[in-house]
Amino acid sequence: MGLIFDHVALGQRVLFGSGKAAANLAAEVARLSAQRVMVIASDSATPLARAVAAEIEVAVWHHDVVMHVPIEVAEKARAAAAEAGIDLLVCVGGGSTTGLAKAIALTSRLPIIAVPTTYAGSEATNVWGLTEASRKTTGVDDAVLPVTVIYDASLTLSLPVEMSVASGLNGMAHCIDSMWAPRADPINAALGAEGIRALSRGLPLINEDPAGAEGREQALYGAYLSAVAFASAGSGLHHKICHVLGGTFNLPHAQTHATVLPYVLAFNAPSAPEAEARIASAFGTADALTGLQELRKRLDAPKALSDYGFTADWIAEAVEVVLPAVPVNNPHPVTIENLTRLLQAALTGEDPRVLLDF
Template structure:
């Protein structure tokens, strides 16, 4: 019998290419905001100026750092409080949204998020902070942006290689949602459609970087991915990548893009129904085959070694990640098979090796 519990997060979404500035002005007026803090990195400053042309900003803040170090968050919180801010507008990728969430978590100031990548953080109530080389994540409804404004034109400045990595980061939300701690049929449906949209959009971006159709599909898919992830919760893939990012300072999107096929190969044999759903979304005979074909077409990130990770870090990564991997993971996780997974991801070895029966038996022992 079909029995489950599902929570849908309340959030307003405004989607339209070329409409970000118009939508932001209208949303700021609707919320009655008088003192707006705009968070945008120096790299995103020009885009942010255009997006916020129709509103008056009381404060601009550009100290955006990957993985949101605690000291960076504290400075942004202080700035918001001292300036009497009543609305945060963040324009940028996951790090920018993450900083806005860090401010909202302690101040309760609402957020309007304007994403320029496919990270998906804008559609979740998940926060992350890094302190002393350890990344901590949690869930708090105060950090969920009240409104997300999607505009595919804002992603045109994102290079193809970063679009690929960011889009595969979004796809990782879909995959993890199919075996997350709170997986349910609604999450699974959203995740499958997210995979389909991203698998259609990312090759279109690579083929025509200046076109909007592929970027609109990728944004749509990234949103679905994040919504499913917010409901299903953080699974094995994200627990591993948070450790790699927080402890070893690896780049967020590229790390997710690299690790994804290894976690998929590791878990897929133990979840045939979810595997079949993913395969259908890819239009392939198996989920791993579909993902790998897509990654080949996209020339996706291949090895953690390319981003500074070394074999010397594997033991520490296993030690930190193993205790936080959810107990409902489809396949039991041991120090032995997690080491094998990270070793394969380090060098870019064929992820199909992780489906070996010997490893499956080793995990069960």
């Protein structure tokens, strides 16, 4: 019957170069003819952001950045942008910072230039997320896709190895989830596989030489590929689980993704042999789970949700919230029983192989 699929590629400019962020930002601000720029950066990232923005005129600096983008934080930022007559948003930081810029763009339709300092990948997607009353809502809107992404590996040098690992494995989760997400197709599967290869190469190099450029460049490259794949394929089971764990229980974003990933891979892989083979090939191992677990062992990756405050008492509520959001095309049927078992294993850091064929 041949290949049949429907693929949408998002339009975005990507500028990649170590040590070039300030010059690239100035050139993009000029290209876009922006007159009133709002720079969004957390307090901790502000010194870095000021260096990146050294060659442009900034109308407003905004530092109130909170994980999972609470609605009240978004409303405050939206008001600040409107009051100052902002015509361009620049976000310098990780996923929370990019998420806040997206929250402003969602209602204002202002363009965004994203300058990532982690491997979260949000900068390359048209997905937004907001948290209200302990529930995280996500959606898709092309208005939140940054018009330009400026990648500069030197900006990630201050990211500690432990956080680099968690953030990079968050990118790895985008790659793997894209293999069986609602709109999975051969193009985003190819991007996801190349993202796995780049992250598998880059993260160990960061672990071995935190000040080296090669590992961080490979990780940024892999994070971008992972995000493009995710934006095309949509949100699969892994992301549905992690959005609930983050939005409902306020678990840290990157560490949660890094912890849950092997359990979803073990759960889905036996029911998705083609995807499993592609993932295994990208890792260069006989099977996908072995490849991921060998990498996680090298990196001393996050192991248990209990390390981040999650408790057994919350599992039932998590299952209740996740189940209605599970994609109908998930390779393995999801039930109250097997989702509960998955979360129990992730809670304690149990060997994910217990979920194979569960």
